[in-house]
Amino acid sequence: MNDHATTGNGSAPQPVEDRSNPYSGRRDMPADFSVSIGEKGGTDRQLLRPPTARTMSMRGFDDHYVDIVDYIVRITHRIWEEKQIGYIYDTYRHNSRVTDDYGLQYGRDKIVADTVHTINAFPDVRLYADEVVWAGDDVSGFHTSHRTVIVGTNTGYSKYGPPTGRRVVVWAIANCVALENEIFEEHVIYNNSSLIQQLGYDLRTKAREFGNQAADLNGLLDRRFGEAERVLGQGKPAHLPALPDDRFDVEAFIRRAYHYIWNWRNIGSVDQAYAAGLRYHGPTGREYYGRGEYKSFVLSLIAMFPDLALTVDDVYHMGNEADGFVTSVRWSAVGTHRGFGVYGRPTGRRVYLWGITQHRIRDGRIQEEWMQFNEFEVLQQIHRDDPFETA
Structure with a gap:
């Protein structure tokens, strides 16, 4: 395929921007907050009186989602609070990659299993959306950063131990990339250290326990490592270009x-x-x-x-x-x-x-x-x- 276009005056061909690649880094950034949780007046309006008029192009997404913030908030509510866990099969690609504190979780079924485990440990779990920062579109993919506060009572077994009966408040940020109604890449980070303390465990004891378990699974442990490349040899960190004077970049x-x-x-x-x-x-x-x-x-x-x-x-x-x-x-x-x-x-x-x-x-x-x-x-x-x- 020819990836260059020739200008009408016969000058040298110019590269054509490929906006279909979600990993290219080329994304449109929203210039206002018209599609945001704040403009919607909170998530209760989305959940109790879902909007019906689309505010942006959502090619391939289910018809009842009006914009990308609506999509993120409502699928989260449906999966976690309504406990429609199987909806993950509709909203995550079969080979989804999820990176969290414990490394790379590959595949949709692992996401289903982890969700079951967490809801079993906290059956009354509630997820309150604080913010959804987004960029992109339905061609290059929507990039979303979902900050949420998680509240629940530990009345079931978790990876950390038996039920404690304690109520926890933990926040997290999940960065996702979605296209045509499916999330296929996610980086999610939970405040696990705070969670463990709220459950009543000693943080360092649990860290040693989990660290030893992870080490036992790794047969290729090696103490060698190279230098952290902040500087090169006897050099110093590189300088970055000055900020532009005519705009805030x-x-x-x-x-x-x-x-x-x-x-x-x-x-x-x-x-x-x-x-x-x-x-x-x-x-x-x-x-x-x-x-x-x-x-x-x-x-x-x-x-x-x-x-x-x-x-x-x-x-x-x-x-x-x-x-x-x-x-x-x-x-x-x-x-x-x-x-x-x-x-x-x-x-x-x-x-x-x-x-x-x-x-x-x-x-x-x-x-x-x-x-x-x-x-x-x-x-x-x-x-x-x-x-x-x-x-």
Whole structure:
């Protein structure tokens, strides 16, 4: 197939943008909040009085969904709260890839099994949608970042143990890619460390238990690892291009802020990227107010992992300069546990972190941040028994 087009004046052929590839990164970003949970007045209107008039093109999606936010909210409600678990067969592709704290879950049947397990453990579970950040369309695929608060009572067996009877409030962020009524890629991160504490378990004991179980399944354990490539040899981190003067480029702003704060260790750059009255919501019950507390949090992680190298894997957003923006950022990092901190004495172990962060940006500064990362998995990597040590 010819992938170039020739201009009418006979000039050199120009590449034709392929918008049918959901992995190309080329996505339309909504320029306002007309399709959002806030504009809908909350999810109860969608669930009790579902809208009927479509507000965007939804090629291949079931007729009763009017837009992508409506789709995400209502399929979540139907599967989890109405317990129509089999609806997963209609809304997830057979070879769906779901990445969570425990790694890659491949295939639709595994999603069904995991959903049954969780609802069995928390039969009265409720999922409250706080935000759905979205981008894309029904050609390249819809990308959604669904932040939700999960409430339920542990009256059934879970992977963590027998029923405790405790009521938990846990939040999560699920980033999905959907096309023609099916989700085929998902990155979901739960506040599992907070969940385990609310269930009454000792977090480090559970981390060691689960870490040892994971180690037992891996027959190729190897203590060797290379350097975290934040810098190359005796070099220094790369510089990024300056931000444009004529407009606010959300993606460039985010990538630059993350790079200079985390990889350059320029903690003072927080002052340029974040508002003085910042509100921060993080894993394991972290709630911070203001830039000073946020700087201390950044320092605490870098102190524990002195070679920490962070990469922004995906960014999309909605909004405009007048009304502000909301963003979804998926990121990953590697580092070696060589410093003291809340994770205990240094172990020298290489640790992999990944997370999803949503921001609310106004007047060129981040006003509020919701960060979720795989903290319980990090604790497993640190606190598991070392299979190479002998008694």
